[in-house]
Amino acid sequence: MTGRRLLGGYAVLAYVFLYAPIAVVVVFAFNGGRDVLYWQGFSTKWFEVALRTPEITNALKLSVLIALGNALVACVLGTMLALALPRMRPWVRTPIDALAYMTLVTPEIVFAIAALVFFVQAGNGVGLENPLGWQTILIAHVVFNASVVALVVRARFVSMGQTLEEASYDLGAGPLSTFRQITLPRLAPAILAGGLLAFTFSFDDFITSFFVTGPESETLPIYIWGQLRFGVTPAINATAAMMLGFTLVAVVVAYLVLRRSGQEREGTALPGV
Amino acid sequence: MSAQPESARADSGLAHNRSRAGSGGPRYPGWLALPAVSWYVLFFLVPLGFIAVTSFGEVVGFSDVAYTWSLDNYRYLWDDIVGEIGLYRTIFLNTLKLSIVGTLSTLVIGFPLAYYIARYAKHKTLLLLLVIVPFWTSFLIRAYAWLIVLDPEFPVFRALGLSGFIESQDLLFTPKAIYIGVAYNYLPLMVLPLYAALERIDWSLVEAAQDLGDPPWRAFRRITLPLALPGVLAGSLLVFIPLTGEYIIPVILGGNKTFYAGNLIAQQFLESRDWPLGSALAMVVIGALTIALLVYARALGRQEQHG
Numbered sequence: 001m002t003g004r005r006l007l008g009g010y011a012v013l014a015y016v017f018l019y020a021p022i023a024v025v026v027v028f029a030f031n032g033g034r035d036v037l038y039w040q041g042f043s044t045k046w047f048e049v050a051l052r053t054p055e056i057t058n059a060l061k062l063s064v065l066i067a068l069g070n071a072l073v074a075c076v077l078g079t080m081l082a083l084a085l086p087r088m089r090p091w092v093r094t095p096i097d098a099l100a101y102m103t104l105v106t107p108e109i110v111f112a113i114a115a116l117v118f119f120v121q122a123g124n125g126v127g128l129e130n131p132l133g134w135q136t137i138l139i140a141h142v143v144f145n146a147s148v149v150a151l152v153v154r155a156r157f158v159s160m161g162q163t164l165e166e167a168s169y170d171l172g173a174g175p176l177s178t179f180r181q182i183t184l185p186r187l188a189p190a191i192l193a194g195g196l197l198a199f200t201f202s203f204d205d206f207i208t209s210f211f212v213t214g215p216e217s218e219t220l221p222i223y224i225w226g227q228l229r230f231g232v233t234p235a236i237n238a239t240a241a242m243m244l245g246f247t248l249v250a251v252v253v254a255y256l257v258l259r260r261s262g263q264e265r266e267g268t269a270l271p272g273v
Numbered sequence: 274m275s276a277q278p279e280s281a282r283a284d285s286g287l288a289h290n291r292s293r294a295g296s297g298g299p300r301y302p303g304w305l306a307l308p309a310v311s312w313y314v315l316f317f318l319v320p321l322g323f324i325a326v327t328s329f330g331e332v333v334g335f336s337d338v339a340y341t342w343s344l345d346n347y348r349y350l351w352d353d354i355v356g357e358i359g360l361y362r363t364i365f366l367n368t369l370k371l372s373i374v375g376t377l378s379t380l381v382i383g384f385p386l387a388y389y390i391a392r393y394a395k396h397k398t399l400l401l402l403l404v405i406v407p408f409w410t411s412f413l414i415r416a417y418a419w420l421i422v423l424d425p426e427f428p429v430f431r432a433l434g435l436s437g438f439i440e441s442q443d444l445l446f447t448p449k450a451i452y453i454g455v456a457y458n459y460l461p462l463m464v465l466p467l468y469a470a471l472e473r474i475d476w477s478l479v480e481a482a483q484d485l486g487d488p489p490w491r492a493f494r495r496i497t498l499p500l501a502l503p504g505v506l507a508g509s510l511l512v513f514i515p516l517t518g519e520y521i522i523p524v525i526l527g528g529n530k531t532f533y534a535g536n537l538i539a540q541q542f543l544e545s546r547d548w549p550l551g552s553a554l555a556m557v558v559i560g561a562l563t564i565a566l567l568v569y570a571r572a573l574g575r576q577e578q579h580g
Contacts, residue, residue, distance in 0.1 A: 107518025
């Protein structure tokens with residue numbers, strides 16, 4: 001069939017479109033020269049430069065810490081929400097649902113400036129001189145990442161059926177031990193996938209972080225932004241290449257976890273879908 | 274659950290549980306939602322309330338906000354929008370254009386790809402994952418990649434002797450560069466829901482239509498397209514909504530020369546230090562978006578009634 005072949009060729013082109021620009025960034029991370037646009041031989045020196053630049057390593061550290069804290073809090077809040085929602089009465093559930101979706105669809109710039117105005121004014125109101133810092137980034141990130149986790153976990157929770165939970169209750173177990181022994185093990189892959197998503201979204205977030213950060217808390221995307229606006233060196237490419245590697249590892253882990261859980265039980269929930 | 278008889282609740286624990294088992298619902302208490310809901314209210318709804326209030330204020334001194342409860346910011350924007358110069362009108366129209374062009378281009382680029390994966394590909398999950406991976410990598414880095422690729426001095430262009438040609442196209446720091454960056458960065462958001470819809474299609478229906486004499490394009494229009502429509506609509510929303518506030522791409526690939534609602538709002542907070550005006554602009558964006566979504570939902574409901 002020619003239509004099929006044509007589409008196959010098109011798909012190849014589409015994947016080239018998706019990956020060629022990223023590949024260019026990675027290739028130029030290995031450039032020996034100072035300029036991002038002129039190839040001057042293979043070298044790994046920009047990786048060394050990146051890893052020896054304190055601004056980059058400190059920013060990386062801060063980004064990882066915020067992303068971890070965010071993933072943790074988002075997993076707890078999101079999972080609790082996902083467990084509570086399905087059995088709520090519609091008039092309670094609908095507004096909560098709407099609220100959770102709103103956190104995901106509000107244009108990020110609007111949320112970012114709202115959070116900025118809120119943190120500054122509420123902070124000044126309670127007598128804080130500089131209310132902005134890593135704490136405010138963390139708080140703001142949890143807002144939309146709790147919804148991400150809730151979305152992923154809830155899909156799994158609803159699709160897996162409740163017969164085991166029913167049996168556990170009928171045999172006299174309370175909600176807490178039922179959660180620990182039955183629900184948590186079954187939901188673990190979904191919670192992990194949601195947590196990984198929350199981690200990457202926080203790790204990559206620029207707009208919200210940029211607006212609610214203080215002068216002393218620079219995450220990696222904020223650092224990169226500054227470099228992009230005021231002159232790049234291949235050290236940025238090297239940093240980007242390392243971030244890509246990082247994300248790829250997370251994706252592969254998530255994929256393997258979900259595939260394993262998908263083989264054990266029917267139905268996979270692909271994160272992000 | 275609301276139909277549950279009152280007597281069952283008064284029964285012993287076991288009977289209580291059995292009556293619930295009939296409804297098939299999970300058994301976790303509703304208060305588990307409290308922490309997340311409090312977080313949403315305190316750090317999402319209240320901040321939105323703050324900018325709503327701030328939008329009625331005015332700047333005093335360098336950057337302090339006075340809460341004067343005046344409509345001045347809105348009046349100022351309204352006068353501009355209906356006025357002769359129409360600075361903000363142009364920016365809002367640019368934003369609308371960017372959102373529409375971005376949505377359509379990701380749809381046109383993404384549909385054949387999603388179609389191929391859903392109907393013909395052998396390793397569907399892997400190919401889908403390959404679409405998601407760029408989405409999971411830094412948005413900034415993906416925009417930066419085009420800063421390199423669109424540069425007239427980009428080595429591939431020089432090697433091909435295209436440098437002069439590209440230079441005459443003068444792509445970088447123009448709206449065209451912004452459109453390219455938008456189509457690239459938002460493509461995965463469009464492909465995912467398209468795939469989800471296309472993947473459910475029973476392709477034997479299409480084959481049957483063709484066997485009965487429909488030419489491929491008509492089978493596509495009469496069967497594939499209606500079945501794919503939910504995916505098209507979901508993908509369009511996922512791309513259109515965030516584009517109304519797009520900030521990064523106009524700054525990096527547009528050189529902050531072309532203004533859209535997103536970088537206009539940011540400017541009020543970063544440079545002009547006019548928080549009340551910035552808040553009013555944000556409220557206008559939210560308002561316009563809400564109206565657009567309501568119209569969209571109504572049109573959708575009407576279509577479902579007719580379909």
